[in-house]
Amino acid sequence: MTARSFETGTPAGERAGSPSLWSRIWQQDAPGYLFLLPWFIGFFGLTLGPMISSLYLSFTHFDLLTAPRWAGLDNYVRMFTNDPKFSASMRVTMFFVIFSVPLKLAFALGVALLLNRGMKGLPLYRALFYLPSLLGASVAIAILWRQIFAGDGLVNKFLALFGIIGPSWISNPNYSLWTLIVLSIWQFGSPMIIFLAGLRQIPQDMYEAASLDGASKWRQFWKITLPLLTPVVFFNAIIQTIEAFKSFTPAFIISGGTGNPINSTLFYTLYLYQEAFGFFRMGYASALAWVLLALVAIFTAFSFLTSKYWVHYDD
Amino acid sequence: MATSIELRKLEKSYGDVAVIHGVDLTIAPGDFTVFVGPSGCGKSTLLRMIAGLEPITGGDLLIDGQRMNEVPAARRGIAMVFQSYALYPHMSVYQNLAFGLETAKMPKPEIETRVRRAAEILKIEPLLQRKPKQLSGGQRQRVAIGRAIVREPKIFLFDEPLSNLDAELRVAMRVEIAKLHNDLGNTMIYVTHDQVEAMTMADKIVVLRSGVIEQAGAPLELYNTPRNLFVAGFIGSPKMNFLTVNEETGALKTGGNRLSLGRNSAGAATLGIRPEHITINEGSGVKFADVRVDLVENLGGQTVVYATTGDGQGLNIVLEGQRAVELDASVSAYLDPAKAHIFNAEGLAIR
Numbered sequence: 001m002t003a004r005s006f007e008t009g010t011p012a013g014e015r016a017g018s019p020s021l022w023s024r025i026w027q028q029d030a031p032g033y034l035f036l037l038p039w040f041i042g043f044f045g046l047t048l049g050p051m052i053s054s055l056y057l058s059f060t061h062f063d064l065l066t067a068p069r070w071a072g073l074d075n076y077v078r079m080f081t082n083d084p085k086f087s088a089s090m091r092v093t094m095f096f097v098i099f100s101v102p103l104k105l106a107f108a109l110g111v112a113l114l115l116n117r118g119m120k121g122l123p124l125y126r127a128l129f130y131l132p133s134l135l136g137a138s139v140a141i142a143i144l145w146r147q148i149f150a151g152d153g154l155v156n157k158f159l160a161l162f163g164i165i166g167p168s169w170i171s172n173p174n175y176s177l178w179t180l181i182v183l184s185i186w187q188f189g190s191p192m193i194i195f196l197a198g199l200r201q202i203p204q205d206m207y208e209a210a211s212l213d214g215a216s217k218w219r220q221f222w223k224i225t226l227p228l229l230t231p232v233v234f235f236n237a238i239i240q241t242i243e244a245f246k247s248f249t250p251a252f253i254i255s256g257g258t259g260n261p262i263n264s265t266l267f268y269t270l271y272l273y274q275e276a277f278g279f280f281r282m283g284y285a286s287a288l289a290w291v292l293l294a295l296v297a298i299f300t301a302f303s304f305l306t307s308k309y310w311v312h313y314d315d
Numbered sequence: 316m317a318t319s320i321e322l323r324k325l326e327k328s329y330g331d332v333a334v335i336h337g338v339d340l341t342i343a344p345g346d347f348t349v350f351v352g353p354s355g356c357g358k359s360t361l362l363r364m365i366a367g368l369e370p371i372t373g374g375d376l377l378i379d380g381q382r383m384n385e386v387p388a389a390r391r392g393i394a395m396v397f398q399s400y401a402l403y404p405h406m407s408v409y410q411n412l413a414f415g416l417e418t419a420k421m422p423k424p425e426i427e428t429r430v431r432r433a434a435e436i437l438k439i440e441p442l443l444q445r446k447p448k449q450l451s452g453g454q455r456q457r458v459a460i461g462r463a464i465v466r467e468p469k470i471f472l473f474d475e476p477l478s479n480l481d482a483e484l485r486v487a488m489r490v491e492i493a494k495l496h497n498d499l500g501n502t503m504i505y506v507t508h509d510q511v512e513a514m515t516m517a518d519k520i521v522v523l524r525s526g527v528i529e530q531a532g533a534p535l536e537l538y539n540t541p542r543n544l545f546v547a548g549f550i551g552s553p554k555m556n557f558l559t560v561n562e563e564t565g566a567l568k569t570g571g572n573r574l575s576l577g578r579n580s581a582g583a584a585t586l587g588i589r590p591e592h593i594t595i596n597e598g599s600g601v602k603f604a605d606v607r608v609d610l611v612e613n614l615g616g617q618t619v620v621y622a623t624t625g626d627g628q629g630l631n632i633v634l635e636g637q638r639a640v641e642l643d644a645s646v647s648a649y650l651d652p653a654k655a656h657i658f659n660a661e662g663l664a665i666r
Contacts, residue, residue: 205401208368213415213466214389223414227405312405314448 058286068283075287086288088263089271095177096267097244100184105236108188109229112195113221126193133189142183142253146170149179170254173264180265183250191236198232199225230311238303245296248273268292317344318379318392318469318502320365326373327360327526334360335526337374342504342519347496350506351513351549352523358506359474361523365504366395366472378470394463395472398479400455402447408434408458409443415466433464436495453484460495473505477512489516510550514538522546544662547587553619555656556593556630558586558604567603567657570625574603576652583665587656590619590633593648595640600649606630608644613637622646 058075060068079086115125135141148154151168159166169179202225210220226233248269255265272292276285320342327335335357342348350358363369365376367388376383383391394415402411409430416426434440437457447455456476463471473492477485493516496503507513513520514534521531522545530542534550541547547555560567560574562583567574569586586603594600606622620632620640632648640646657665 203399203401205397205399206403208388209395209397209401209462210414210418211368212366212388212393212395213418215414215418219418224403227403230405314404 054286054289057283058290060283062282062286063280064282065280071283075284076291078284079287079291085263085266085271089266089268092177092264092266093245093247093268096181096184096247097241100181101237101240101244103181104185104188104240105191105233107185108191108236109195109233111188112192112199113225115192115196116199126196129192130189133187139249139253142250145179145183145250146254171260173262176255176264180247180250180254184244184247191240194232194236195229198229202228227312228314231313234303234307234311238300241299241303242296245292245299317500319344319377320470320502320504321377321380322361322365322374323377324374325361325364325371325376327357327364327369328372333372333526335364335372338526338528340521340528340531342502345500345502346518347493347503347505347516348519348521349513349517350504350521350523351508351510352529353549354508355525356523357526358508358523360526362395362472362474362504362506365391365470366393367391368395392469393472394466394468394470395474396459396463396476398475400447400459400479402455402458402462404447407444407446408439408450408461411447411458412443412461412465415462429465429467430461433461436464436498437461452480453488456480456488460492464495464499469501471499471501471503473503475506475508477507478509485512492516511552514550520550522549540664540666541587541656542664544585544587544658547656547658547664551589553590553631553633555587555589558588558624558628558630560584560586560657570604570628572603572605574601576601576655576657578652580657580665582659583657584660585658585662587658588650589654590631592654593630593632593650595620595632595634595638595646595648597647597649600651602647602649603655604630604648606632606646606648608640608642608646611640611642622648 057068059071059073061071061074062068111129115122115129119125132141146153149169150156151166151171153169155169156166167175169175206224206228207220210224215223246269247267251265251267251270252273255270258266260266268288269292272285272288275281275288320340322338322340324337324339325335326333326337338361350361352358360369364371367383367386371384378391403414406414412430412433413426416429421429430443431440434443437460439454439457439461442450442454442458447458450458456479459476476492477488480488489512492505496516505512505516517534519531520534520537522529522537524545529549530537530546537546537550541550541555544557548557558569560569560583562568562580565575565580567576567580567583567586574586588603604624606624608620608622610621612619612621615637616635618634618636618638618640620634622630622632624630630648634640659665
């Protein structure tokens with residue numbers, strides 16, 4: 001007993017009587033760490049490791065075939081001074097974020113309000129409306145979406161019934177990004193579920209008190225529902241904005257990986273992908289990825305800083 | 316000025332389940348009426364029907380003689396204080412008080428005047444800029460009452476407003492609400508399950524059970540002449556004692572004792588006697604039981620004796636002052652026939 005404690009280097013005071021501190025910790029906690037092992041492997045091997053190496057690569061020129069060459073800040077300088085595609089893709093992604101996130105949240109909140117009116121079959125509708133969120137970002141749906149919005153797609157066939165000749169929604173640069181925004185709004189299920197849960201948290205007697213005060217449904221929404229829902233709005237806005245910045249699959253499928261027509265759907269992530277796996281400029285692509293991370297971090301920090309002025313926490 | 320309320324055969328059902336069974340009640344202008352009863356008796360539902368928060372299934376609700384069944388809550392001239400207070404957590408106390416007035420598009424200076432006046436009445440002026448979460452339970456309660464006052468309603472409704480407060484604060488707020496009623500003179504309806512609140516505050520108590528009024532009347536009327544076993548047991552603290560009796564030729568037999576009350580007792584099945592109306596002094600009334608003392612509580616001002624009769628029925632006795640009563644002693648219990656209650660097999664009082 002004493003010898004073992006000595007080996008593990010436990011201080012003298014803890015040696016007497018019982019097993020040493022370290023062996024106790026090992027005996028008690030080993031199963032816990034064992035269960036954590038897959039996560040540790042995943043986190044260090046597949047997340048933290050690649051992040052650190054991409055940070056390093058962002059300061060190099062690297063074509064996957066020859067060893068990375070140190071380039072200092074070259075990649076970053078080029079990005080901001082001499083890359084029209086970078087600014088084009090940034091514009092597309094910003095446009096997408098600025099329009100798709102508020103529209104999606106508003107739509108999700110609207111449906112949640114409808115569902116919250118105590119209708120029959122609520123679980124069924126909830127599941128049905130949630131379904132697009134599960135399918136939405138998948139390749140299959142993006143392909144289906146391409147069929148629906150193509151020049152001879154379902155949408156135009158429907159419009160033709162009324163004598164309207166619709167454009168090709170995905171190959172016309174005026175509409176292509178909007179088609180992707182609509183696809184994103186269609187995946188409103190996840191914020192809707194969270195809004196619904198938030199609405200359920202608002203005590204009924206607040207509405208009763210307000211209705212005794214003569215407040216209309218409209219006024220109740222703006223003065224009670226929305227302010228009390230701000231923590232949920234805040235959460236959804238952050239999550240959806242990050243999702244929107246990261247959005248890749250639909251643009252890739254619908255434009256066939258090109259970001260066309262005339263770069264109108266060249267999402268930032270799509271451009272990053274082209275640089276990495278089209279031109280094998282891994283160093284530059286890594287730098288693009290880190291700029292995106294910084295952008296998302298700045299946005300999130302800004303949101304948290306402003307939240308105290310518009311998010312109402314109950315307690 | 317004050318407003319009358321009348322319920323005529325008022326009914327409420329949810330689908331096939333009837334919860335209020337044709338309630339008739341008249342509330343005089345300026346009365347403080349308390350709905351009291353065990354949980355599930357329908358007292359809150361009845362209040363919410365008057366407020367306009369629950370649709371009325373049948374019968375008529377009249378306020379100042381006007382039928383109000385279909386009138387929206389906001390146009391009934393009613394303000395309500397909720398059990399949970401229902402304060403808007405994101406608004407300051409001032410905004411909470413002003414909300415109803417702003418909704419009514421009242422000019423700002425007038426809102427300010429009314430809010431200040433209500434805050435003064437309730438002594439919450441220093442709290443006006445705070446949020447509800449920064450207030451204690453008692454302060455929230457005041458704000459909730461303030462929100463009712465600013466609207467200058469004809470009728471105040473209170474739905475168990477004190478049940479979230481601790482015992483001491485509850486007594487203090489009880490007194491304040493009673494004072495408020497004296498000052499304002501409005502018609503008020505107050506729902507509680509606490510019969511002490513009912514006894515101390517009410518001009519009129521309405522005892523409800525299972526959606527039916529068991530008895531309505533002044534507090535002492537209910538205390539002195541309960542109409543049935545339920546009311547007798549519900550009103551008064553500690554509870555009235557009930558002893559099973561047999562009636563034989565004008566006398567009551569309980570245990571081995573024969574007792575004559577000197578009035579009609581035909582059909583009596585239960586003898587009711589309040590703990591405070593029993594004595595153990597020889598010669599002070601009619602002896603009705605020999606009991607064994609199980610437990611004695613000396614409260615200083617009173618001595619509470621828990622005892623068992625010869626035939627095994629529990630009997631609680633409250634004696635005035637400090638009395639030396641020994642455990643396991645056998646004592647005789649006496650009652651004043653004028654203060655004894657008798658009930659028939661259906662539980663109705665025999666007069």
